[in-house]
Amino acid sequence: MSEQDQVDKYPSMTLGDNENNKRVVEKASIGVQLKAIRTENKLTLEEASKRTGLARSTLSKIENEQISPTFSVMQKLASGLNIELPQLFTKPKETKVTGRRDVTLGGQGRPHATLTYEHELLATQLRNKKMMPYKSRVHARNFEHFGEWVRHEGEEFLLVLEGEVQLLTEFYEPATLVVGDSAYYDATMGHLVISTSKEDALILWITAE
Amino acid sequence: MSEQDQVDKYPSMTLGDNENNKRVVEKASIGVQLKAIRTENKLTLEEASKRTGLARSTLSKIENEQISPTFSVMQKLASGLNIELPQLFTKPKETKVTGRRDVTLGGQGRPHATLTYEHELLATQLRNKKMMPYKSRVHARNFEHFGEWVRHEGEEFLLVLEGEVQLLTEFYEPATLVVGDSAYYDATMGHLVISTSKEDALILWITAE
DNA sequence: AAAAAAAGTTTCCTATAGGAAACTTTTATT
DNA sequence: AATAAAAGTTTCCTATAGGAAACTTTTTTT
Incomplete structure (x- = not known):
């Protein structure tokens, strides 16, 4: 580099x-967190020790910030106390x-189809680009193509510039995307974007094969 | 793909x-995650070492699951690599x-912050993408890196989401870009984006090799 | 293709985490 | 309040994490 x-x-x-x-x-308070979790569950060090398989003394030292537990110990704590690991250090x-x-979105796929959005190709001066960027205006509440998947080779990234859209895909649940949201998917998977707001939506799209 | x-x-x-x-x-393992994060960000062990303050050898051993890092080490990793701690063990x-x-559903990305730029990687859940999308906040009138060209393999596309920037390049005249403007260039050419407005600028960037 | 440089791994040593048990403090019982 | 029991802390030792440097592998340069 x-x-x-x-x-x-x-x-x-x-x-x-x-x-x-x-x-x-955040300042590291795994000890404080651990003690809070243990006491909230009305467990003694001895009981916590039995559940986690860790020594009573070890638990005490961790709670009093005398030692920094290893990841493997943290895993034992989480599974033994039946909590998610991040709870140990997250308030x-x-x-x-x-x-x-x-x-x-991830996906697998197949063939292809087309749409009637308004596409504005970008960087048209350059040929043989690795990426093909364009902006698309998606007309509000126009479900003309509902049910017809779009498919093509390559991968696709999109970013919502204006409005609110639904990203429908062949294999995943519909996702609602608002301004600033983005998606990345295998374009061979059937996909479709429709506007869900009263105004048109504007999408930046980039495809790479 | x-x-x-x-x-x-x-x-x-x-x-x-x-x-x-x-x-x-596979079950979540810190080593695999760490290596993925590091390589995804194109960092060498040496660079990661400088950022985290941990020894190169320590990083290597963690990545190869030879040791279980302590919590304090995990914190150094998270802060040094500018990621959230749970990313270290969450797939x-x-x-x-x-x-x-x-x-x-996507997470929070992996932002990298500096005086001049704050990067938020997008679509981090997918590995081996053809494209690498990220958003960058370019701090207003911060010319810290003025004069140092940025160069790397591949092609790059950018779109201004907020603010106004100047795109400086090695072989072309500086270009002023406002919201909605975009650029596409060979990233091996020296390039640099600086904010020219009083507010920060927000850029969508996509790189493909 | 050889040499040099860079990246990554292993070794070896020191520092520190973790466990067993002794010790101290707190709570319960009389 | 004295005593016993339980809970929590500290000590002491062993196991292992972390750092410096040697070593190996990979990549780049000549």
Whole structure:
């Protein structure tokens, strides 16, 4: 990897002291969490020890932050106490804000068909591109093609620029996508995008074979 | 995406109709996950070592399941590689089966933050994609990397989602791009995007090799 | 094709996690 | 309040994680 690559994708680290870095790494309180879980379940160290197969002393030390448990110990804790592993270091009330989502579909497939959206091809000056980008305006509530799967070779990525759409696919549940949402799928799997808002939707589409 | 990949990557998709489905869902393991994350981000052990503050050898041993990392090490991995901790042991692809269909919902991506850019990888659940899509927040008027060209294999497409940027390239005149504008170029040519508005800019980027 | 450089693995050693048991503190019982 | 029992902590030792450097493998350059 060249220096330039460093700059683009993985520049030298700016650990923590970067105020623009929104992702704050929480101070590690696996001990506090563990103790909370254990006491909430009214378990003594001895009982917890039996369930997890870990020594009483080990549990005590973990709870008092005297040691940092190994992953294998964390797994024993989770399975023994019947909790999900992340609960050991995640505050229970904490809700994750995911304004924008990223939906990925996987699939298998076959042949092909077409649609009557308004397509605007991008980067038309370049020939033999690896990727084919275009914008599509999807007319509101036009279900003309409902039931006709679109299929073609290659993989496809889409991002919703305006409006709200439903991504229907051959093998998966329909997914509702709003502005900022994206999807990536094997285009040989039957797929179809319809607008579910009152306004037209605008989609960026990119295909690669 | 080869047929083989299909079988490997979407075992739950085959739903019994694929006799070639030899893979049984493997259990989550930190080593495999870590290696996937590192290689997906095109980092060497040395680079990952610098970011996490962990020894190259330690990373190697973790990836090869020779040791079970302590929680404190896991935290260093997460913060150094800018991922959420559970990503280290959660298989990216989470499927839920509803009837005969199978939906894959995406997670939060793997953002990389620096003074200048914040990257959010998209469609991280799928490995061996032809395209690598990600969103980047380009911080306003931060010229930290001015003068250092970015270069890498493949072709690149970008679309401005928010703000206004300048696309600087090695062989062409600088181009000012506003919301909705896009560009397509050979990424081996030196290139660089800087924000020219007072607000941050948001860019959708897609790379294909 | 050989040499050099880079990436990855293994070795060897030190630091620390984890278990058994001794010790201390808390709670229950009289 | 004294005593006993239970719960929790600390000690001490062994097993294993983590780091520095040697070594091997892979990739790049000449």
